[in-house]
Amino acid sequence: MDTLRTLPGDDVRQIMWRFTDRYDIQMVVQSARSLARGLVARLVAEGARKTHEWTDHKAQLLEAFDTSGLTALFMDPHQGGFIDGPKNLALALVAFELAWVDAGAATCSLATNLALAPIHERGTTEQRDEYMGRCVPPLPGEDRAPFRGAFALTEPLPYVGVETNTLVGKLRVAKWEEGEEPILQVDKRGRFITGMDFANFATCAVDTDDPRIKSSCIVIVEDTDPGLFDRGAPTLKMVHQLSSTRDPVFNLQVPASRIVGGYTVKDGVIVPNFTHSEIIGAVFHRTRVPVALMTTAKLLSAVEPVIRYQRQRFRGGDASEPGTSKYELGLQAKPDSVLRLVDIWAAGEAGASLGFATARLFDQLDPTEKEKDRVFAERGVCGAKSQLTALRKVEKQAIEYLQMEAAPTRDEARFAELGQDTLVRFALLESLANILCPACKLWNTGNGANVMREALALMGGYGITEDCPGFLFYKWTDAQLEATYEGPEAVQRRQLSITMTNEVFLARLRIIIDQFMALGESKPETGAAVVAKGLALWLWTIEFLHRAKDPSGARLYHNRRQNVTFPMADALCWLMASYCQIGDVMELAEKGPENAVVAEGLEGTLGFFTDLSLVQAARAAGEASRVCASMVYGFGPQAAEELDAFDALRSQLDRSMAGAALAKDRAAQALTQVMIPEALDYPL
Ligand SMILES: Cc1cc2nc3c(=O)[nH]c(=O)nc-3n(C[C@H](O)[C@H](O)[C@H](O)COP(=O)(O)OP(=O)(O)OC[C@H]3O[C@@H](n4cnc5c(N)ncnc54)[C@H](O)[C@@H]3O)c2cc1C
Numbered sequence: 001m002d003t004l005r006t007l008p009g010d011d012v013r014q015i016m017w018r019f020t021d022r023y024d025i026q027m028v029v030q031s032a033r034s035l036a037r038g039l040v041a042r043l044v045a046e047g048a049r050k051t052h053e054w055t056d057h058k059a060q061l062l063e064a065f066d067t068s069g070l071t072a073l074f075m076d077p078h079q080g081g082f083i084d085g086p087k088n089l090a091l092a093l094v095a096f097e098l099a100w101v102d103a104g105a106a107t108c109s110l111a112t113n114l115a116l117a118p119i120h121e122r123g124t125t126e127q128r129d130e131y132m133g134r135c136v137p138p139l140p141g142e143d144r145a146p147f148r149g150a151f152a153l154t155e156p157l158p159y160v161g162v163e164t165n166t167l168v169g170k171l172r173v174a175k176w177e178e179g180e181e182p183i184l185q186v187d188k189r190g191r192f193i194t195g196m197d198f199a200n201f202a203t204c205a206v207d208t209d210d211p212r213i214k215s216s217c218i219v220i221v222e223d224t225d226p227g228l229f230d231r232g233a234p235t236l237k238m239v240h241q242l243s244s245t246r247d248p249v250f251n252l253q254v255p256a257s258r259i260v261g262g263y264t265v266k267d268g269v270i271v272p273n274f275t276h277s278e279i280i281g282a283v284f285h286r287t288r289v290p291v292a293l294m295t296t297a298k299l300l301s302a303v304e305p306v307i308r309y310q311r312q313r314f315r316g317g318d319a320s321e322p323g324t325s326k327y328e329l330g331l332q333a334k335p336d337s338v339l340r341l342v343d344i345w346a347a348g349e350a351g352a353s354l355g356f357a358t359a360r361l362f363d364q365l366d367p368t369e370k371e372k373d374r375v376f377a378e379r380g381v382c383g384a385k386s387q388l389t390a391l392r393k394v395e396k397q398a399i400e401y402l403q404m405e406a407a408p409t410r411d412e413a414r415f416a417e418l419g420q421d422t423l424v425r426f427a428l429l430e431s432l433a434n435i436l437c438p439a440c441k442l443w444n445t446g447n448g449a450n451v452m453r454e455a456l457a458l459m460g461g462y463g464i465t466e467d468c469p470g471f472l473f474y475k476w477t478d479a480q481l482e483a484t485y486e487g488p489e490a491v492q493r494r495q496l497s498i499t500m501t502n503e504v505f506l507a508r509l510r511i512i513i514d515q516f517m518a519l520g521e522s523k524p525e526t527g528a529a530v531v532a533k534g535l536a537l538w539l540w541t542i543e544f545l546h547r548a549k550d551p552s553g554a555r556l557y558h559n560r561r562q563n564v565t566f567p568m569a570d571a572l573c574w575l576m577a578s579y580c581q582i583g584d585v586m587e588l589a590e591k592g593p594e595n596a597v598v599a600e601g602l603e604g605t606l607g608f609f610t611d612l613s614l615v616q617a618a619r620a621a622g623e624a625s626r627v628c629a630s631m632v633y634g635f636g637p638q639a640a641e642e643l644d645a646f647d648a649l650r651s652q653l654d655r656s657m658a659g660a661a662l663a664k665d666r667a668a669q670a671l672t673q674v675m676i677p678e679a680l681d682y683p684l
Contacts (some may be wrong), residue, residue: 002604004670007304011597012605016584017093017356020591024083025090031068032097039064040098040105040242041682044471049104049241052234054197058242062198065109066137066146070094074113074120079129080136086366088286092359095290096352099297101682102471103478104242106294111195111243114287115149118203118218121282122261122274131201131220150199152190153280156247167216167276170209174253182256182270184213186221189232190248192485196231197244199223203260204250205276217272218260218279227252239474239481278384285437286362288486292440293355295448295482298475299348302455303341305470307676309459310337329672338668340454346616346667347451349609351444353580358436365429372426391427398427399507406511427504434499435576442492443573449479469680490566497565500572501542501557509539512579519582520656525610526585527617527660531578533653534621538571540649541628544642550635564631571627574620581616585609608670611663618660625653 010029014020039060043049048057065071073090075081083090091113098106112135119131134147155168169188176182188204190196200223207216223229228251235245256263261274313330314320320327331337376382381390401418404410418424456463456476464473483489499505513532520529545557545564556564588609592602632638632646 001607002601004604004608004674005601006675008605008609009597011595012588012592015591015595015598016588017089017352018360018587019089019093020595022089025093028069028073028083028090029093029097032070032094033100035064035068035070036098036101036105037682040101043105043242044102044474045683049102049474052236052241054234054244058244059198061105061108061242062148070109071112071146072136074116075132075136079132080139081132086363088289088362088366089356089359092290092293092356096293096297096355099294100301102242102474103294103298103482104240106290107194107240108243110287110290111151112147112149112199114151114283115195115199115201115203117151117283117287118260118279119220121286122218122279124262127220127257127260127262147200148195148198150190150193150195150202150248151283152188152193152202152204152248152250153276154191154193156189156191165277167205167207169204169206171206171213171217171219172210173212173270176212182212183253184219184256184258186219186227186250186252186254188221188250190246190250192235192245193232193248194243194245196246196248197234199231202248202250205280207276212269214266214269214271216276217263217274218276219254220258220260221250221252221254225252225254237481239478275384284486285433288437288441288492289355289358289362291482291486292358292444293352295445295452295479296348296351296355298452298472298479299344299351299448299455301470302452302472302475303345303348304676305468305472305680306341306344306455306458307332307671307674308469308680309462310341332672335665335668337458338671339664340458341671342612342615342664342667343619344451344455344458345671346612346619347447349584349612350577350581350616350620351440351448353584354436354577355440355444357580357583358433358440361429361433361436365426365433368422368426368429371422375422391423391430394421394423394427395502395504397421397424398431398504401428402504402507402511406514428508431499431502431504432508434502435496435505435572438492438495438499438569439573439576441487442489442496442569443577445479445483446489447573449476449483452476452479490562493562493566493569494559496569496572497559497562500569501546506539506542509535513539516579516582519586524659525614525663526582527578527614528582530614530617530621530653530656530660531575531582533649533656534575534617534624535579537621537628537646537649537653538568538575538624540646541631542568544646545631548635548638548642551637556631556635564635567627568631571624574623578613578617578620582613585613604670608667611667611670614660614663615667618657621653621657625650 019025043058069082072081073083073094074087077084095106095110098109116131116135119127135149137146138144172185174183174185186204186206188206202221203218204221205218208214221229228249230249232247232249235247237245256270259272260279261272263270263272310331311329314326325333376387381387397418401424404415453476456472459468459472462468513535516528516532519526520532548556550556559565589606592598592606629650
């Protein structure tokens, strides 16, 4: 039987991650890759990470981002960008490519986008065009430097992290002449602010400290505004040293037109159109996805250096002769070495599938969200709370649509009517995005950091040296930052604990279970049945936790019970990652034969990816099963009939894992045979 011949190339990835027909995105990927494996790799190899300061050495990155097109990627064509429409997938792929070598460089390239994100998501049209336009690199003949930005939410201890109900940064009215635009006093201290060494502007979250300002908001400050724009001390961080981080202090006067999203004046009070938390919700929704993929890139980038290390381990000296298994296979002659590498690769695939699926979903959600806002504006539904109430009313229709979509026959007229309803479409996409976004941020980074430790372990002592190929040690420690910033793990779990019980999402889950059960019957080798059984067990447990009580009579599923909600959130992440991974394998099976390059050797590639899917599905279902059992039994005793029902489902799940260990053996065997290039394509 054919087996994996070479490491998967671009043609395979373009199919799996669905950008075969997007030449614009393919070009951006190439630019990011050559920058990563050129300048970024050189900077790391030359020791640029060894100082906390932002140096001229590191600053070469900024110009390289400009000239390679990465700076302008976030902008629309009329603002000086080159990709029309949503860019979530493009940005995610760029972060992935850069983080393949160094995630600090990836973060550095995204920092201005993060600063622009509040303006992009909720700014007025004028604010959007002005700031996006100024951040684009100058065209030939233009005499200006590109504007760069920083996003300042978090504040010095003991104040806010990223979930932020509290803000200490303040906004007051400094001057307000009759008939004139108010001038505002911004007083904000930031903590751990990325890009602060070279930022010309910052988008700052501030609370009102004036009865003439109604609520919190995000306000834009610039380095030329009157007052103090102090970049502050550099953070003495030991990760992501190729991005700049400082603790700035701002005390500046700005016109009220700098309030992101604008304001109205009502009875002499400035009413910002959006509070800071409304804006932050929309921002992090999108920007967390590339962060998730940064950690994933590290896992997949570790495969090649580890294989090379394992194979060459005993070459040279008198240790072995060419032709012997010790010489040819090195450590790969030992099953555990390759089996553990399979786990790393499988986790990387699942993370990539989950992350890129999320990025693509946001590309669909973006235009739908704009359309939803337009519909609400027409109907006079203003403010986040009113929108939420209105959206709740369409949940039933969204569920009806999902059920019709999955049914073999349906009332086509009704189906079309629901499908064309903007609010229904929005509810469907949003309910899934509300799961996938925190799931990939949480699982790809948190679990990814653990798995990255394994990659390092496979390098033995070499792994913790500076000359470990692929910068694996840096990648491991960097992963912890990705699990921390833009909301540490608890923040993602908190979000999931609310969104994962949304009825539209649960209705979708029931359909996924049915579909994956059917897929598992026709293609048991994919692990689809394992995921289906895992999801069924998870769903049963969630329903159980809603009706069950502990011996003191307290409800089990409750937002203050993080020992219930958080593990259940983790369990769901494992399963959703596997669900997405199987989806990508099915896509490769369907579209691979149409591509001449991929078709050559497809059987081996597909067989390998299918084995990885089953390995990962069994691991994910095992995690979910462990968590569910600890919920059902751990807070008991519970009624015998509840336990019997649970045991029956759990036993079905265990049985569905038949063959998973054999799949792992096959994948490990493939790793001993796959061809790799002579040398890594970037320096030590
Ligand atoms: C290098 C770097 C760059 C950064 N860049 C930026 C930037 O550009 N802009 C910006 O605004 N911020 C930035 N940050 C800040 C970053 O977003 C915060 O560090 C992060 O959100 C975590 O907040 P914290 O450090 O206050 O941790 P804490 O909130 O103190 O969390 C500590 C621990 O407690 C847990 N925890 C927190 N809340 C809860 C809860 N409710 N329930 C249970 N457990 C909880 C957390 O998961 C974590 O494990 C950056 C940070 C770093 C280190």
